[in-house]
Amino acid sequence: MVTDLGLTDRNSNGKFVELKEKGLHLLKSEMLAAIPWLRHGFSTRLGGRSIFPPGALNLGFTDSDSREAVEANRMAFFEALGMDGFSVVRLRQTHSSQIALFESTRPSPAAIEADAVVTRLPQVILTVLTADCVPLLIVDPESRTVGAVHAGWRGTAQGIAAKTVATLLRHGSGSAFQLCASMGPSIGPCCYEVGVEVLRSFQKEFTGADRYFSSLLPGRDPAHPVRGPSGPDRPVERFSLDLLAANRDQLVEAGVLPENISISASCTGCHPELLFSYRKENGHTGRMMAAIASVE
Numbered sequence: 001m002v003t004d005l006g007l008t009d010r011n012s013n014g015k016f017v018e019l020k021e022k023g024l025h026l027l028k029s030e031m032l033a034a035i036p037w038l039r040h041g042f043s044t045r046l047g048g049r050s051i052f053p054p055g056a057l058n059l060g061f062t063d064s065d066s067r068e069a070v071e072a073n074r075m076a077f078f079e080a081l082g083m084d085g086f087s088v089v090r091l092r093q094t095h096s097s098q099i100a101l102f103e104s105t106r107p108s109p110a111a112i113e114a115d116a117v118v119t120r121l122p123q124v125i126l127t128v129l130t131a132d133c134v135p136l137l138i139v140d141p142e143s144r145t146v147g148a149v150h151a152g153w154r155g156t157a158q159g160i161a162a163k164t165v166a167t168l169l170r171h172g173s174g175s176a177f178q179l180c181a182s183m184g185p186s187i188g189p190c191c192y193e194v195g196v197e198v199l200r201s202f203q204k205e206f207t208g209a210d211r212y213f214s215s216l217l218p219g220r221d222p223a224h225p226v227r228g229p230s231g232p233d234r235p236v237e238r239f240s241l242d243l244l245a246a247n248r249d250q251l252v253e254a255g256v257l258p259e260n261i262s263i264s265a266s267c268t269g270c271h272p273e274l275l276f277s278y279r280k281e282n283g284h285t286g287r288m289m290a291a292i293a294s295v296e
Contacts, residue, residue, distance in 0.1 A: 015262035021080035023047045024057060025274075029182035029262045032139060032292075038146070040137055040292040041081045042184035042264070045276050048073040053286055058276070060129045060287025074289070078125065083293050086123040091115070093129065093150050097158035099167050102126070116149040116164045120171060125293045131276040132187040132268050134243050135290035136161060138168055138256075139180045145172035146292045151247050153194065157201045157209075161247045165254040176255025182262045184290050187279060189214065189242040191269025196225045196237050202246075212246045213239040 017033070019026045024047035032040045048057030049072050052064040057073050078084055089102050092111040100114035102124065117126050126148035128135050134156070136149035149155075149164050169176060194213075199222060202209035213222040216238040225237045244263055252258055268277040276285045 016264050020047075022076060024076060024080045026077075026080060027184060027264060027266075029137070031180055031260070031262050032137065032182050035139065035141060035180070037144065037295045038139060038292070039082050039295060040182070040290075041077075042135060042290050043077055043288045044185075044274055045286060045288065046274065048076070050286060056276075056286055057288075058286025059289040060131075062286065064284065065286065077289060078291065081291060082295075083125050083291065086125045086293050088125045088127065089117055089119070091117060091128065091150070095152045095154040097155050097160040097163055099160070099164055101167065101171060115151075115155050116147060116160055116167075118145060118147040118164065118167045118171060120145045122294045122296045125291050127289050127291045129287040129289055130184075130186065130268075131278040131285055131287050132192075134186040134247050135184040135288070136164075136247060137182045137184075137290055137292045138164060139292070140168050140172035140175075140178060141180065142175065142178055143172035144294050146294055148290060148292055151243065153198055153241060153243060154201070156243055156246050156250075157198075157205045159205065159250060161250040162254040165251060165256060169255075177257050177260075179256045180260045180262075181251050181256055183244060183247060183264060185264050185266040185268055185275050185288070186243060187269045187277065188244070188265065188267035189240040191267055191277075191279065192241045192243065193238050194241045196239070198241060199225060199239055209246075212242045215239055 015030045025044045027042040045056045050056045050058040050065045050069045058065050090111040092113045093115050096115050098114040099116040100112045102119040128148045128150035133152040138147040145168050147164050210222045268275040269280045272280045
């Protein structure tokens with residue numbers, strides 16, 4: 001059932017649809033949903049059985065929620081996406097640019113330490129958990145290779161989106177122009193305030209990084225931030241960071257066509273009543289999940 005959370009109105013390209021499936025409120029990319037052998041989705045916080053947040057769809061194992069509730073939420077989420085009975089690859093996300101290639105026909109007994117994962121195997125669910133970071137799903141329609149990416153500022157600065165595309169190309173069809181990519185809800189530049197150390201990390205890793213930062217000090221240029229100790233006459237410089245733009249540009253520079261990238265502009269920081277936001281909820285919140293799998 002198509003529903004309305006007021007999120008699709010804020011999508012940058014209008015290529016997402018909101019659904020209510022089996023009591024859960026979900027987001028899907030229309031582009032990915034048109035691929036008949038593919039299943040995917042992005043969760044919201046609505047419709048679950050969590051103890052904390054109460055009645056929410058928390059899909060991450062946190063200290064504040066019960067394992068039983070999270071497992072029930074995950075089962076309901078996978079069933080709503082038509083993935084019930086599939087194997088699940090679990091990641092231990094560490095804000096790195098590490099990418100795992102999953103080729104085993106057996107379920108992984110332990111979580112894999114990585115922030116992205118790629119597979120060509122059918123009926124294997126790839127997932128990433130977020131509560132502000134960018135969830136990115138990538139598909140090679142020709143080879144049926146799929147990938148899932150967790151892109152926080154550290155992973156983005158280290159080029160995790162581009163590196164995942166390279167991994168897909170090595171193990172897929174090798175044609176970047178055929179790839180389709182979709183980024184789900186994440187924190188926007190309106191709510192994502194960072195320090196000069198984040199700017200420096202981006203500048204160290206690739207050229208042109210300044211374009212993703214806007215100084216919060218009037219009249220300042222991110223290319224020339226305030227240096228030295230802070231004080232009454234020397235404020236600490238802060239910046240807003242556009243993670244979505246940084247990851248989108250990585251995809252395009254890696255060969256993905258702009259028209260094959262769908263982006264949800266729904267900011268987790270602006271809508272903590274609908275989406276989990278680690279920053280807006282002071283670290284005491286749940287986790288959303290992005291999931292992708294091929295049927296055959």
